[in-house]
Amino acid sequence: GAVVSQHPSRVICKSGTSVKIECRSLDFQATTMFWYRQFPKQSLMLMATSNEGSKATYEQGVEKDKFLINHASLTLSTLTVTSAHPEDSSFYICSAGDLNYGYTFGSGTRLTVV
């Protein structure tokens, strides 16, 4: 089955620094990947759609200069939180897959900005 690997699972960083989160499709090629953000006890909010070889499509209200997405290959998308602040602390989840067979989610990354 489709496997999506997300790394790191947890990261703590200082305010003002940048953090990169990787999302890899291990046994399939993903032209499209999705990045979600989940606040405690809340649902997943779609941040952006990552398209291989082109610019990501950001949802309304998501700062594209703050959340940089790069989808350089068919198996890797990265989300970089730039100049992180405590309010960026959250659970970030990526997903990849196929419209007909559903999407597989990564295990998530818990970001804590101190």
Next chain:
Amino acid sequence: AQSVAQPEDQVNVAEGNPLTVKCTYSVSGNPYLFWYVQYPNRGLQFLLKYITGDNLVKGSYGFEAEFNKSQTSFHLKKPSALVSDSALYFCAVRDINGGFKTIFGAGTRLFVKA
């Protein structure tokens, strides 16, 4: 605009009893419907999906869901709940006429008491 509603924040059920987690949706075209489960600090795990065909869909871990077009519902069910079923459940919809975006419900926390 497409949307998903999970009217219950929490569902409590005794072990061995049947459980139902409710979901209603709103899309402009034909829906692709999904149920996911999330355990603490983990990513989402796919349970089942409805794309077309039989309205009763069987999924992982003994869960099933019934697609009801007239009521625009996709309730998750299980005949006999287990304590290990306690988790956060998300209903999601993808409008095939709206691209590849998946919209999630707010989530329903299921507590199964022994």
